[in-house]
Amino acid sequence: MIDNNRAFSGFSVSDINKAREFYGDKLQLKVMDGVMGLLELHVGNGNPVIIYPKENHQPATFTILNFPVENIEEAVAQLSTRGITFERYDGFNQDSKGISRSENGPSIAWFKDPAGNILSIIQPTD
Known part of the structure; x- marks a missing residue:
């Protein structure tokens, strides 16, 4: 069955290095390198938000x-x-x-x- 204790969210970016700099340096959030080239954005006390590179990234309109x-x-x-x-x-x-x-x-x-x-x-x- 679905394990809602381990649920997490994610979104794509066009450049993972720019994302690391933006979220880590400009916003001063805790950013860690994850598996397979992903970033983990640690916010709050829950599971990390995953940031992943996508070649044909389209920005969210929301x-x-x-x-x-x-x-x-x-x-x-x-x-x-x-x-x-x-x-x-x-x-x-x-x-x-x-x-x-x-x-x-x-x-x-x-x-x-x-x-x-x-x-x-x-x-x-x-």
Whole structure:
């Protein structure tokens, strides 16, 4: 039967070395080399997220990872100094920093990894 204690997620990138640098250096996350040229991205207390190279990689058109933060203003400022550029999307009320704020929901800012996959930082509502 399915073992949900060992389930994990994964996504592709076009260049595994650029991914290692981006997730390890720019985002300062724990990245380890896995088997068969894969990367293991260790987030939270669960199983790692697998990052794998794909020759014909197509970037995800949706957010693949969301990173909760306590203070989105500080997180955007820190990531910006590391060369992260925040995306702008039609239909969202985003400020000059790229932060979307909602009266009834969390504040969120989106950015992309070197392979074009969409990520976000998100400040949950109190």
